[in-house]
Amino acid sequence: MRPSFHEIQIAAYDRWERRGYSHGGDANDWLDAETELTFLGHYRSIAEHPLDAGRVVLGDGPNRRCRFCERTPRQVDFGEPRPIVPGRRSPVTAEVCGECRGDWLDALDQEFRRFWDRLANDPHTPLSTPAFKAIVAGALAVMPAGMLPDFVDAIEWVSNPDHDLDDRLIAGAECRVYRAGFLHQDPGVSLYRRVDDDDPVPFLMDFVRGDGIMIQVPLPMCLRDEDLDGRSIVHLARAPFGGTGYEYASSRAERLPLAVSVRRAPARRIPSAIAS
Numbered sequence: 007m008r009p010s011f012h013e014i015q016i017a018a019y020d021r022w023e024r025r026g027y028s029h030g031g032d033a034n035d036w037l038d039a040e041t042e043l044t045f046l047g048h049y050r051s052i053a054e055h056p057l058d059a060g061r062v063v064l065g066d067g068p069n070r071r072c073r074f075c076e077r078t079p080r081q082v083d084f085g086e087p088r089p090i091v092p093g094r095r096s097p098v099t100a101e102v103c104g105e106c107r108g109d110w111l112d113a114l115d116q117e118f119r120r121f122w123d124r125l126a127n128d129p130h131t132p133l134s135t136p137a138f139k140a141i142v143a144g145a146l147a148v149m150p151a152g153m154l155p156d157f158v159d160a161i162e163w164v165s166n167p168d169h170d171l172d173d174r175l176i177a178g179a180e181c182r183v184y185r186a187g188f189l190h191q192d193p194g195v196s197l198y199r200r201v202d203d204d205d206p207v208p209f210l211m212d213f214v215r216g217d218g219i220m221i222q223v224p225l226p227m228c229l230r231d232e233d234l235d236g237r238s239i240v241h242l243a244r245a246p247f248g249g250t251g252y253e254y255a256s257s258r259a260e261r262l263p264l265a266v267s268v269r270r271a272p273a274r275r276i277p278s279a280i281a282s
């Protein structure tokens with residue numbers, strides 16, 4: 007699971023080579039190589055979808071159902087396939103019905119676009135519950151269909167337009183944000199699942215990258231993570247890199263915690279002696 011000294015040495019050397027063997031930064035090369043190898047030792051990629059790379063339609067087979075309400079095209083109108091990342095042309099999914107879109111998903115899409123555009127320019131952008139739901143809904147739309155039963159609670163939660171309901175279930179949720187010039191290239195969505203089911207790391211990690219940023223979100227409310235109860239779950243970060251020579255950059259994670267709803271923030275107790 008953990009990378010060996012030798013593996014880190016090779017990966018750190020690779021980064022140094024990419025930097026054009028320039029001096030200084032060896033400690034960072036080592037740290038970044040160890041971070042990335044540790045992540046890749048615990049996870050494997052199960053889905054990779056490039057964005058803006060020509061139209062691809064996902065889930066348009068004969069037995070399609072809406073991924074959120076499970077209805078079929080005989081029961082509900084599906085309309086046009088929907089982009090898996092709001093505001094991007096490709097790929098699109100045919101597995102979301104028109105009613106789910108009209109009832110709650112279109113509103114989340116708008117929230118996501120606002121969040122993403124702001125985050126690309128402002129590191130202090132808050133992560134709201136609707137934006138977080140939109141990211142989770144995007145992952146639910148592209149994960150292998152066989153995994154959906156592990157996310158029944160997440161499906162119910164994202165499709166509920168009352169964003170304050172069940173917010174205790176996502177207390178402490180956060181995403182990680184990476185920022186670097188090379189993240190303008192090859193925009194895409196990736197999903198990684200943990201290799202070992204006894205490993206105390208979240209079952210599924212979602213990544214969305216483009217516009218100079220990448221966000222990493224551990225998918226909440228996964229039934230497979232409940233087996234780990236009693237053990238604290240570790241959220242592993244990554245250290246993606248790109249460019250060569252002076253343009254080489256390795257990007258570190260910044261934490262972006264979910265902003266707590268103001269309406270539901272616990273009321274402060276005023277000691278009676280002061281209150282009276």
Ligand SMILES: [Zn+2]
Pocket residue numbers: 072073074075076077102103104105106107
């Ligand atoms: Zn639906």
